Amino acid sequence: MIVTNKLTFQSKELITNYLDYLEHERRLDEKTREVYSREVTSLLTYCEENELDISTLTLNDLESYIVTHTKDMKARTVSKIExxxxxxxxxxxxxxxxxxNPTLLIEKPKKEDYLPYTLTEEEVNDVLSIFKNEEGDVNLSFRDYTFFEVIYSCGLRISEAVNLELNSYNPDEKTLRVIGKRSKERITFVGEVAAEALDEYLRDVRPVLASRRKENQDRRVKKNRESEDALFLGRRGQKLTRQAMHKRYHALLEKYGIKATVHTLRHSFATHLLNHGANIREVQTLLGHSDIKTTQIYTHIEKDELLDIFDKFSHLS
Structure with a gap:
């Protein structure tokens, strides 16, 4: 939680209550709550510095704040703040x-056209093989390979992957039960390659990592319990964190001069599904998008197929 010491007690209490509302009523994930907390803290700080009361803040006051606060920011960033x-x-x-709610009267910024960066299927295989063949602790290398293979194979967000539990995976049906944004649950299928990696990881690697877990009966009891349930474990047998896996991913890819984020694997998953004939509704379901407009950003990838179709019917031109 981000609360500045400059704020009054009333403002700090308001932020605390708001975060409780986001967590328990809106059921937003921790990352989103942190962003919202930061923006609300900034607004309340602005109000106090300018002797404005949030309960009577006018549209003009709010627009003045937004103009000042978002100067030189991209439209997508401004949209998230609003x-x-x-x-x-x-x-x-x-x-x-x-x-x-004066924010409803604010004109939304025009979003720039945004096309997600994706990798080809061959490039994805190259990225995954880097983790599989990395020198060092073979258990961690295979853990990393399996983790990112599952992200790609199932189109997961990294936060969804680190929160997978042992009972999330059904090895018989080759499915994963995923808890997505706002605690929404979905079932996604695990590809053959990812399933083989998962089975080997569970059989040969996870037990080794779990054995490294130090028995601790003090304040770490809760963390130990989380580690026991977690599908993917860290080097000491603890539950993985999003930050740790981001760090491992980028450190290794930078070593090979590859510029691709973890989320690029998810983008690539959606792109490859469309290129292999899946329809946009199917991709929406597998990605866990609540709004199909979010999924539609991937439809540009089909241009190669559209060109093939156009060539077949070129007699119409």
Missing amino acids: SALRSFFKFLIVEKIRED
């Missing part, structure tokens, strides 16, 4: 602190 502020003012209405 989304956080809209959520906060909805909360203020729920708490009867305000009767209106």
